[in-house]
Amino acid sequence: xxxxxxxxxxxxxxxxxxxxxxxxxxxxxxxxxxxxxxxxxxxxxxxxxxxxxxxxxxxxxxxxxxxxxxxxxxxxxxxxxxxxxxxxxxxxxxxxxxxxxxxxxxxxxxxxxxxxxxxxxxxxxxxxxxxxxxxxxxxxxxxxxxxxxxxxxxxxxxxxxxxxxxxxxxxxxxxxxxxxxxxxxxxxxxxxxxxxxxxxxxxxxxxxxxxxxxxxxxxxxxxxxxxxxxxxxxxxxxxxxxxxxxxxxxxxxxxxxxxxxxxxxxxxxxxxxxxxxxxxxxxxxxxxxxxxxxxxxxxxxxxxxxxxxxxxxxxxxxxxxxxx
Numbered sequence: 646x647x648x649x650x651x652x653x654x655x656x657x658x659x660x661x662x663x664x665x666x667x668x669x670x671x672x673x674x675x676x677x678x679x680x681x682x683x684x685x686x687x688x689x690x691x692x693x694x695x696x697x698x699x700x701x702x703x704x705x706x707x708x709x710x711x712x713x714x715x716x717x718x719x720x721x722x723x724x725x726x727x728x729x730x731x732x733x734x735x736x737x738x739x740x741x742x743x744x745x746x747x748x749x750x751x752x753x754x755x756x757x758x759x760x761x762x763x764x765x766x767x768x769x770x771x772x773x774x775x776x777x778x779x780x781x782x783x784x785x786x787x788x789x790x791x792x793x794x795x796x797x798x799x800x801x802x803x804x805x806x807x808x809x810x811x812x813x814x815x816x817x818x819x820x821x822x823x824x825x826x827x828x829x830x831x832x833x834x835x836x837x838x839x840x841x842x843x844x845x846x847x848x849x850x851x852x853x854x855x856x857x858x859x860x861x862x863x864x865x866x867x868x869x870x871x872x873x874x875x876x877x878x879x880x881x882x883x884x885x886x887x888x889x890x891x892x893x894x895x896x897x898x899x900x901x902x903x904x905x906x907x908x909x910x911x912x913x914x915x916x917x918x919x920x921x922x923x924x925x926x927x928x929x930x931x932x933x934x935x936x937x938x939x940x941x942x943x944x945x946x947x948x949x950x951x952x953x954x955x956x957x958x959x960x961x962x963x964x965x966x967x968x969x
Contacts (some may be wrong), residue, residue, distance in 0.1 A: 664827060666701040667739070667820040668725065668782040670790035673700070674857060674893065677936060678707045680918055681891065685853060688889040688942050692851030695888070697841035698858045702726060706827050708855075713829070716837040716844045719792070723838040725775040729825050730834065734775055736822035740814060742776045747809025750784070757806030769797040783817060784808050842878060848888035856883070857893040861905050873905070880909040889942050896937040906937065914944045918951055 663678060674681065681704055694710035699717040717723055728734035746764065753760035761784055768777040782790060785800035793799045828834055837844060841858070848854050858879060859871035883890050892910070895903050896917050906915070920936045 664703070664706045664823050665820050666703050666706060666824060667779060667817050668701050668722070668790075669788040670701050670782075671788065672860070673703055673788075675703050677893075677918070677920060678704060681855070681893070681938065682707065682709075684891055684916065684938055684940060684944065684947055685855070687944065687946055688853055688891070688940070690851060690853040690889055692849060692853070692888075695844065695848050695852050695854045697844040697854070697856055699723070699726075699836075700857060702824070704855055704857065706824060710853075711829060711833060713834045714837065714844060714847060715834065716839055716841065718838065718840065720796075720838045721773060721775070721778050723836050724773065725778055726824075726828065727836050728775045729821065730828045730830065730836070732825070734821070736818040736825065739776065739779060739821045740818040743780065743809050743814045743817060746780055747814065750808060751806050753806065756804065757808075758802050758804070761802040765798055779817070783813075842882060845879075845882040845886060848886050850887040852888040854883070854886060854888050854890040855893075856890065860895050860903075862901075862903065876905050876909060883941070886941075890940060892939040894937050894939060896935040898934045903937075910937075910939045913939045913941055915939050916944055916947055916949055 663675070665675060666673075685708065692712070694705060694708045694713040694715075696705050696713070697716050699705060699715045699722060701722075702715070705713060705715055715723075715726070725734065746760075750757045750760045753763075764777050764780050764784075768774060768781060781798050781800070784803055784805075785798075786803050789800050791798075791800050841856070845854060856879065858875070861871055861873065861876050879892075883892065894905065894910070896906060896915075897903060915937050917935050917937050920934055
């Protein structure tokens, strides 16, 4: 049942350190993490963090949970983070790789494009190296992540042959080092490459589920499609779960409303916040969007709209040195 929302702005409890993941994609929730964390803190769950749509992992890495079930249908994301978990991908290894490939990129023909094509072709040939995945993620156009119908990376080059300057490589390797300290070994953190429909039923009453599916009607998907049938299935599963959940979606923009809000989510508690997306190929996707968090628990402690606007803390991105 939908409950009346209290508009009082709460005291923020978020950490001032924000862990940034080493891979990028459109729609990344970096700037929304404090808002999400404040809502999650109200749920006060003592079980596992369950995330059926992991994406870059930025929300999970900042959740503070020591036990987690993390899933994505994109096998390359899961392979990358499982490699970090298994310590087959390390910060020194990433540093050496990016220094080598960055040097080749800077001297390649066609303003670097020929080497980008070489790495992309190597990746798409079936090698699917997690190191090549990092390279493509950070050298692709506009920070986007997109795959074709056959699962091949198909984002064009960012046209910056000197992309991997020493400072940029240090930034990425520091991010790998930080994430490697956050990711817990199995069985505390378990990664899956399955449908969200296989993951949500694993939750118990003590768990918290955070869902960030592709946004219906927003054209920002990065691996596979999202239909109204998918939205309906997600609604059905979350309506039945014994766990508490938080769902990220969009509420409206300058042109239209998200019809899924009224059709499926209006009976849950909803809080909203203005947000500007810098990523995306279309003008519509680069404008201000009103983001929504949908949840199945009381939200009286959090503002209904633009939470944190009057008491916005300074966020310092974590820069962690690593040892070779």
